[in-house]
Amino acid sequence: MESILEQIERGKLWSIPGGVHPTPNKASSTQQPIKRLPLPESLTIPIKQHIGDNGKLLVKVGDFVLKGQALTEAAGHWSVPVHAPTSGTIAEIAMKPSTHPSALPEPSIVLTPDGEDTWCELAPWPDFYAKSDQEIIDRIQNAGISGMGGAGFPAYIKAQPKNEIEFLIINGVECEPYISADDMLMREHANELIKGIEVLRKLYQPTKILIGIEDDKPEAIEALTKACENDHYTQVCAVPTKYPSGGEKQLIQILTSKHVPQGGIPADIGMVVHNVGTIFAIYQAIFHGKPLIERVVTVTGDTITTPCNVWGLLGTPIKFLLEQNGFQPQQWQRVIMGGPMMGFTLPSVRLPIIKTSNCVLAPSAKEMPMPGEEKACIRCSACADACPASLLPQQLQWFAKSKEHDKLEEHNLFDCIECGACAYVCPSEIPLVQYYRVAKAEIRQEREDKVKAERAKERFEARNERLKREQEERQNRHKRAAKRTTDEAKSKVEEATKRVASNDKSAAVAAALARAKAKRNESGEPDNSEMAKLRAERKAQARAYKEEKPIASSRGDKKDAVAAAIARAKAKKAEQAETANDVTTDPRKAAVAAAIARAKAKKTGNDAESQNADTQAVDPAAPSKDDPRKAAVAAAIARAKAKKAAKEAEPQNDDTQAIDPAAPSEDDPRKAAVAAAIARAKAKKVAKEAESQSDDTQAVEPAAPSEDDPRKAAVAAAIARAKAKKAAKEAESQNDDTQAVEPAAPSEDDPRKAAVAAAIARAKAKKAAKEAESQTLNTQEDESSVHKINGDIEGQTEPKDAINNDSPAPLEAEARKKAAIAAAIAKAKAKKAKQDKGSE
Template structure:
């Protein structure tokens, strides 16, 4: 059970603290660099600004090669809450955007913006937020994010995320321990800029609303403790805590345990125990961003080591090559057999692979030791002495972690809480076999992270595939359901249509009967006898009858019948031409009698009509009636001269023959289309078809009779005119 807030304050009032397990006491070697004030580094000719310098994701680059930039101008923008922008450390021109060696133990190239300095150091427009207390918290957090501030004492976690927790905060701890040997950047910063650090603490208190502020400083930094006591004396909630010197007291979990006796759970965060921790360098950067509007473009870096002639602390621009800072401090490379440059301290730092490695936001020290200053790598087999386990501040089993990490048994290494290791190097420091234990732990962690990333990618791919399959199945089911419903609808429609079939058949039969009745009424109308009339009157009658026929044939309901009638008319004309030729030959041979009209033939025609069907009888009688006036006309003009009336007789004979032929065709057609009722039509559809066929045939026969009568009258008229003309022309 963790201590309550009141118990912690009571013990702190008594100047009592807690302790953490393990720890070592290496040589400090801090006096090499903490004796002189912080110096200003000259502007390098080229700066290499790494795009991603924090935990999270990189921002989106918003500059192009060849573009002029000003000091403090943003080079990237945040497209994600865990993205922190970077800024131009000085004015100049974007020389390149490419991959460059990174400030990482692996030295793998990372995306970098290369800037060529113009040495003018001209600032961009700054936007301070002096009255931050009257601004919304989100606006203050946005200003911190836009300034590109991330944790400057450890892993580089985005400050705006860390300063907006979802849980209540009891203690805000400001880490000024700086426990690692050689490093004095925070020490000199607290001595020289205690007031700005206090301003940064004020901003954090405005955002976090903690109950109490604890500023932890190791007791080997009396000047820094005094400077902050003076700066914070006005606020009783700001407490300066002098912490005993022991490595690694500056670790996040270890310092929380020392000041509050609260332990952060495995895989947990300090806010889970009511604590938020920030570094003194981060507080200084927050004060610069809020009160001056300056982004994070420089930081204090300790350049030290016995291989450096003038060690000290420097305001180094972010992106400055390590070689530039070493040259400024007069690095004695010529006297080293195996030059070794370490970024960070001797316990947690790493050797750089190139002197062009740039300074990043988390760089606090550049160590250049001599060949004899730091022991070399003389790894020997493990002797199982358990010294590493005794000094581990996280209470782990470094020996077991070493075995599993070296054997690539990553699952077992995780079972021994590999990720609780803070990589402080205490185990490697005390190892008699000089085994670089932290090196093995880092490799194992890196491999596990790669596996986890691959697993996350595969899980996401599997989830996408499963969602896609589920979506396709759902779409197929939807389509099947639509098809099923459509099929049911069709079945219902067919069933309803079947119920109404009888009504539709009855309606069709009624329509057919009505058409039949109309046709019979037209057929029963008598045809007036034709008399010889003047030429104009006969032509007008012929045109009128033809127009009537054409008009009826052109109606929408009888278009098919009109086409059939036209075809039969053409055929009848052809037959008429043949008949006229035959009759002319008979007349020339004396087969036709001049003085007697062919009344007998007409009587035979009438007799034939009486023997036919009623419909054919009416048609034939009409034809015979039309032909008799023709014979009478021919008899009126036969007296003058037999030779002159020959043409008229031929025409009359042609008309009678045509009438007879038409009567026979109609009789045959009626006989074929109206056979004896041998079989009864059972289905209603068949009855409808038969009735419709009969009606159509009757209409066609009626049209044919009218056309034949008109043609016969016209020919008789023409024959009479010819006979009259020949009689007039004969001399008396």
């Protein structure tokens, strides 16, 4: 059985499924050789004219460049540079419409030719065999060569396949109607093409080189057969004319009977396919050092006067090409980039020629009528019969319209080569290829979004992991610090415990504090158990000390306390007497008297304290040596009483200052109201004086009993307090009477103001009575505390019934007398105030 190679050498060809036979319409553009055109006024060179990333700009606006000079350099994945098609100045670098059905703007360089067409320095390699494969590949990349058959795949990527190459296939089929650029290139430059093939032979080391040409191009077949007649590795194969036999996968199947796997590339089965235009560009780059700056373009159609093939500089406006070939536009004129099967209508004729532009078709309306309105599918299956990829175009169209992308992929949408054979045979004029293109774009976008989402997810997860690690590190640092703190606290506790063991009180306290801090660090809550233990120890020591100390039974302590109380009572009585005498005559003198009384009270308190200290120092029976704490208690009581007397004198001074304003004249009713207020203040002061006198009586009486019987003194004090309380109540009732009379005092000019003043006076008098009562109660509490202290000092406690049986009559009579005097004084003051208001 013959091998595939033997069958190929014998000239056997295989067939492909589907396909159509449209009218070629190639003869009109092959009647004259490829011609050159003059330079256009400007060239617009897109930075990206291939599949892959944009190059990096090397020029700026205003730079002068030479022909063939690199304008960009390769940067990124699958990137090749672009070069200056002629010498001139960079006029602009901006976003310009792209040569695409959408005409979306893309970065472009606008070059203004200088007309000289001066080349830059070139570096040809006539003996390329002396160069390494990598050097050749770099030269192909730096020359900016990409696939010129329509895909725009960078040639240097194909020049370094991963697998061993068995067949190198040169695609010269050019099955698209109207296009004859490759045909004319093979006719005129067959020898150059063979030299370019030799460069690829050095790189691939293939077993066989196959040149596929359709059998409707006899001149091209003859020229190439003659050029390689002495080359046994190269074979020219005449392929039957059928569209789309020029497709990469279809041509491999026709020449070798092999199928490219779904989703794979020809290199996966040991094959590489290059277009004849790409081979010619490689020849120029290696043997002449020229970059890719021009290509052969077919300009044809019924509206073109002289259809032909031209060398079009990259960046030449399409309008310029049409005008140079006698373009005569018609109404609703269309211009198509590419052939009628796979080309697209240009949105503008000002778009430039790029590396993949092989034809500019300007048909008339009769030659290529506009497609009719899309109709419903009649399920004729003509599209499925014409599909060269054995797909189901009708089913794919339904899925594309309903955007069922998963089912589109299940039905192998991406195996479609967009040849347009299905749309060509559709009787309903359904633009099937357009549906497929839109669906492919949507699926690609979904894939890109999915990839971006996966990358974002990976970044998010990586970030979370990083944050988690950082948090764990922080927690570990805190744990280590807490452990160090705990260890230090434990060491301090141990040291403090040692100090406690040595009977050092300060060390015991420090140890307790240290243990409390340690427990707080561990649990966050204070632990006072240690301090409680220390307090219990101190209390036990105090009790032991108290039990060991003998009880002092000397009467010197009682004498000292009695002497201090007598001194305080005399001081307070002297102050109240002076104040009472002075206030009746002049309120200003009363203020002075109050200040003097406060000073005397303070002095009396100091004298009492000094006397107490002297008594303790002189009296041999004093408890200074035996019990100094009792003497300190007595001195503290004396100081407290002296301060209280001084504070009681201050309100009197304030009242005196309130009374001080000058008396109002009889002519002004407002002054009469002021006078009424002053009168009410005087009444209030009289009530306070009566209460203070009652307090003095209560303070003096506890000291009256004889020194021989302290219990009688307590009885007398109780009686005095009762009398004082009764006198205070009588004074309060008199004040109420005075307040009842006072409302008539205001002048006759304004009775309403007088009524208001009287109401205010009553409220003030009632408040003064309440304050007097509270002061009486405070005095009683102070006296009870004094008696309690005296009882503690004596260390004796007896029933109250035994005390009440002995009540001295002289002290009781004296108390009643003083209470009557205080009440009389209060009544006189109130009466005088009332008279003053009436006279005013």
